[in-house]
Amino acid sequence: MALYKTLARIFMFTMVLQACGQNDNITIKTTQLSNHVYMLEGQGGNIGLSVGDDGVLIIDDQFARLTPKILAAIKKISAKPIRFVANTHHHGDHTGGNANLAEAGATIIAHDNVRSRLETDKEKDMLPVITFNDKLSLFINNERVLVFHLDNAHTDGDSMLYFTESNVLHTGDVFFSNRYPYIDLTSKGSVDGYIEAVKVGLMTIDEDTKIIPGHGQLSNKAEYEIFLKMMETLKNNILAEINNGASEEDVASNETLTKTYDDLGYSWNFITSEKIRRTFYKSLKK
Template sequence: MKLLKLSTIIFLISFSNYAQRNFDNVTIETTKLTDHVYMLIGSGGNIGVSVGEDGVFVIDNQFAPLTPKILEAIKKLSDKPVKIVMNTHHHGDHTGGNENLGKLGATIMAHDNVRKRLKAKSPKEALPIITFNDKLHIQMNGEQVAIFHIENAHTDGDAMLYFTESNVLHTGDTYFNGRYPYIDLNSGGSVNGYINAVKAGLMLIDEDTKIIPGHGHLSTKTEYETFLKMLETIKSNVLKDIASNKTEDEVASNTSITSAYDTLGYGNAFINSEKIRRTFYRSLKEQ
């Protein structure tokens, strides 16, 4: 337990340093997915944007200092104001701009647990004013957007969004393309829930679906399936070690568990190979 708390403190410190860095050199890259749906990449979680007669619908919003740059990028797509902001979960690299956008009149939406977690540390303007428990459908810019809660995956408040006409899926952080994911065990995340989230996403899509991951480049069904295979491979390998009564430190040092994906660069981002092995051990040992 002490080790878990220590790792949490280290993460919070590193995340705080990351969040306080200089954003002056960050550029917002816009990728057109359909006639009215776009993906924005900057610093933090990937952003989804729908534009049209109903206004601008934004999924996630990165860090607060980036709001002006994000709005500038959106203005190139639409002259209408941001009407709705959807948070896929509570982490600051996805919700940091909530207060700025809320003050501009945007309606913020999220799962019930996102509001609960943000309420303890955020001003009123940053809080979701519409929340849901299981699923939600909204009609926006000529199509239905289906919003689903995924239980105990990346966190306990994850939402996945599917644009039914555009055939675009935004996974939030239940998918990190080409890298090991951050599974926030201290916020209700779990390995089994994360795997179930990916399986649920795959059930929604086809070969033509454009996938906006929480982090990483625009993705395809094939890449999404590769990600699932990676998760299931590591789970199987860790369970074998648990069955052999290996300790957490022994699992963490067993590079063979992740070697097939380490060579592909999965551990070169925020979550390295040792961290993912520890995360899988802690989550699977508890379950």
């Protein structure tokens, strides 16, 4: 577990360094999903955006150094003020711009556990000022946006946001499109919780829903169902090994357990096939 914590810290530190050192090379890509809902891609977690007469709602805000570029991209769409920022969880590639946007007048919203975890950073300006335990609704730009908590999935503070009229779902990091997910065990994430969270997301949407994943390309229900099957397949494969007495090293070295999805390109630079096997083992062994 100590090694896992160290790797997680290294990952987040590396992401921050990349945000600082490669800022000039980052372009904010904007994709319109409905009359007033957009997806923004830059560096870090994907951003959701609602614009209209009521102002602007942002879902996640990437890194602090990218705020000027993000704001410039938003201003091309709307001159209205940014009223709300909703954080899907506490990781820095989703909350790094909080302080900048709060200074610009935005109200930050997140789950109770997101505030608790961000409080340890002792940067008060980045903290959510409205928190919730289970769910809430935002009524903005002629649309109800459902915000609901997911227990112990990617972390212990995950939320999804569903635009009820636009039929758009922002999953936060409870979906990594076409790649293995990062399950933050040090922040009380778990394999079982993650799988259950995906099922909740799938029950919320239909075949026409556009999905903004935490990372990766714009997606849909069919692809999310494939992602769920991957998660359940890996769970079944690795749980069977655990029940047969396999050790973590046995599972980590057994490439057959993930081969089907390795061959489809799910392994990536941070969550390799070996790391996902170790993550599943550690979570399921408990």
